Amino acid sequence: MRYVLALFFYRVLLLLLTPILLLVLLIRSVNHPEYRHRLFERLGFFPKPSTQGGIVVHAASVGEVIALKSFIEKLLVNYPDLPITITSFTPTGSAQITKLFGQRVQHGYLPLDIFPCTALFLHRLKPKMMIFMETELWPNLISQCARQQVKLLLINGRLSKKSLTSYQKISALIKPCLNRFDKILTQSQENLSHFLQLGALKNRCENSGNLKFDISVNEQVLNKKAELAKLLIAEDSLPKRTIWLVASTHEGDEAIALAAFKTLLRQYPALLLVLVPRHPERFEHVANLCLEQQLTLAKRSENTIINDEQVWLLDSLGELMAAFALSDIVTMGGSFSEIGGHNPLEPALFNKPVIVGHNMSNFNEIMQQLRQEHAIIELAGSTPANESSRQLANEVDALMQHPKRQQTLGENALNVVLKNQGASEKTLAQVAQLLPNRANITNSKPLGDNS
Known part of the structure; x- marks a missing residue:
């Protein structure tokens, strides 16, 4: 009941703040014009044409995109018939995704965590799995994914002492959010301990190592x-x-x-x-x-x-x-x-x-x-x-x-x-456990220009 109330107030608050959030993006665009481009994507209008039924991986900005490179490459090899979508939240992250993967992946901004926006985003992509990274916790989107039986995976989980203290103040919202993940893979034993202190279920958490080690020169x-x-x-x-x-x-x-x-x-x-x-x-x-x-x-x-x-x-x-x-x-x-x-x-x-x-x-x-x-x-x-x-x-x-x-x-x-390399392989193995049956892969449905 506490979670239902916390999520309700969170949704109402973000709806009320929507004009301010959009204004912030426009203000940032004064010195960085890319922030006002593709503004509709921030509201859940994922670019068309695109393909439904795949895996969505969220990499907030440049550093996360680079850290995910090895893992994304492995996804592309192991799931050639599933559409792989990478979302970002910054223009620099978006540019890095395009540079590294080009047309091999679908790409758009992750929408603001506002109920209608996230609902539209999920309606357009209908993913089988959503993968978040480090401390990217989006209560609205995660709640909707769980309700629609979309597999949820948090990888390279990172939770500093400072973040732990902050999240504990809103544990009524964050703890149930964490426990909607099918699996949480942390980048170190220390981070695993912090997630458990926040209330994550022990049987769903595992230290898989840090993806940031899995870098290479291409x-x-x-x-x-x-x-x-x-x-x-x-x-x-x-x-x-x-x-x-x-x-x-x-x-x-x-x-x-x-x-x-x-x-x-x-x-x-x-x-x-x-x-x-x-x-x-x-x-x-x-x-x-x-x-x-x-x-x-x-x-x-x-x-x-x-x-x-x-x-x-x-x-x-x-x-x-x-x-x-x-x-x-x-x-x-x-x-x-x-x-x-x-x-x-x-x-x-x-x-x-x-x-x-x-x-x-x-x-x-x-x-x-x-x-x-x-x-x-x-x-x-x-x-x-x-x-x-x-x-x-x-x-x-x-x-x-x-x-x-x-x-x-x-x-x-x-x-x-x-x-210390090898976290990408462990993360890929976890994806395989959560998506063991790929018999319906060929049924992935294109999202046409006029749908």
């Missing part, structure tokens, strides 16, 4: 690496420049990196700083920050060869993995604030030494393994920005002074990635 990354490398050709009379990449930056990260960079320039005048902001709407702001620091700047969007510019701003999408491959030292953004960091395994895949700030709380299990293998450099606990800049400059300087240490850190990090 032809697209190699081609993009070659494309970027052409812009970094050094003159014959000059040595190759050392590249320091600061990736997935948020507000405040660039100021710390730029201050450290100006310190390093005194000793390493040829050092090239590559900045990759996490969100496209901040590209211009970051460019202005560099110019305000009186640093010479080149933009990837201008597609010009890098000569003696001091900073290269990657104001582009889908090129970060290739940039990792070209870099010498990597610092992960989002780790100097409450963001909680971004995936250090991606640069590790390319044997790169990685430096992170004091807060990598989004990757506790991964960080624990990297620490154990001496495969990561962490800055000291929460400090003022100027102290973080000083520490960062010192760590980059130490690596530049000792190339052998760079190599060792990179090799250790790659070993951590390789020995």
Whole structure:
């Protein structure tokens, strides 16, 4: 009864907030026009033509899409006659899906979790299974799926202590939501414990490992690496420049990196700083920050060869993995604030030494393994920005002074990635358990343009 009331109030609240939610999307579209494109998809109007009766996998944004790549590829191989649909919630996630999978999958935005919108979405796709990732809990959609006997799977489950505390405050809504999943696969034992504390049924939960380890270098990354490398050709009379990449930056990260960079320039005048902001709407702001620091700047969007510019701003999408491959030292953004960091395994895949700030709380299990293998450099606990800049400059300087240490850190990090792979296979096995009978696959019905 408590759940029925909680779900009712949740639905009413979201209905009342619908105009505000749409207004937020329109406001975001001022600096990022893609947010106002395909707005009807946010209301449940999945693009036509499409095919019903398949598997829907939700990947909120870029990081989730990349983490799911290996698993999606396995789905495509093992379920060739089922339509595989990938949904996202951000334009950058959408672009990444198109880039990685093209026409091999169906793609659209997951609608707002509002009763009429989610009902329309399910009516259009009629999926056999819906797969959510990490902490993507959509009470309306999950409730409707359960009622329509759509199989529900939560994969790579992640629940931090902070999220656990927040969800416990609304446990009347969240606990029954969790227990509508046929299976919850978590990315670590710690996360499994948190889901159980929240009230998930023990017999439906299992630690299957972290999908983020199942990354690989594909032809697209190699081609993009070659494309970027052409812009970094050094003159014959000059040595190759050392590249320091600061990736997935948020507000405040660039100021710390730029201050450290100006310190390093005194000793390493040829050092090239590559900045990759996490969100496209901040590209211009970051460019202005560099110019305000009186640093010479080149933009990837201008597609010009890098000569003696001091900073290269990657104001582009889908090129970060290739940039990792070209870099010498990597610092992960989002780790100097409450963001909680971004995936250090991606640069590790390319044997790169990685430096992170004091807060990598989004990757506790991964960080624990990297620490154990001496495969990561962490800055000291929460400090003022100027102290973080000083520490960062010192760590980059130490690596530049000792190339052998760079190599060792990179090799250790790659070993951590390789020995923890396999979560995709375990996740695929769970899909097979929930969809054991594929006799009706050929009955998947096309959703026509006029239906």
